[in-house]
Amino acid sequence: MIKVRNLKDTANEIPSGYGSWIAYWESQKGEATYCHRVGCSTTVDLEGAHVQKVSMHDRSWYIVPLCHTCNEHTDAFDVDINELVVVNPE
Numbered sequence: 879m880i881k882v883r884n885l886k887d888t889a890n891e892i893p894s895g896y897g898s899w900i901a902y903w904e905s906q907k908g909e910a911t912y913c914h915r916v917g918c919s920t921t922v923d924l925e926g927a928h929v930q931k932v933s934m935h936d937r938s939w940y941i942v943p944l945c946h947t948c949n950e951h952t953d954a955f956d957v958d959i960n961e962l963v964v965v966n967p968e
């Protein structure tokens with residue numbers, strides 16, 4: 879597990895070559911079928927959320943599927959580190 883935080887105002891720009899951020903995640907991990915916040919696992923209203931590790935050493939942005947409710951959370955939460963897909967700068 880790793881603690882992450884939602885990034886706010888990460889906006890609407892779409893990754894080049896993909897229809898959405900969740901499509902970008904699915905291109906590497908397969909179909910997104912549930913919310914990846916530990917303790918949630920809702921299967922509806924999934925979004926490709928931008929998150930950042932709660933760490934001084936890694937300021938990269940990552941995508942992970944979250945339900946809409948969890949994507950609105952402002953507190954840090956746990957996800958499986960293997961489910962994070964890094965956002966490569968263009």
Ligand SMILES: [Zn+2]
Pocket residue numbers: 913914915918919920944945946947948949
């Ligand atoms: Zn959730």
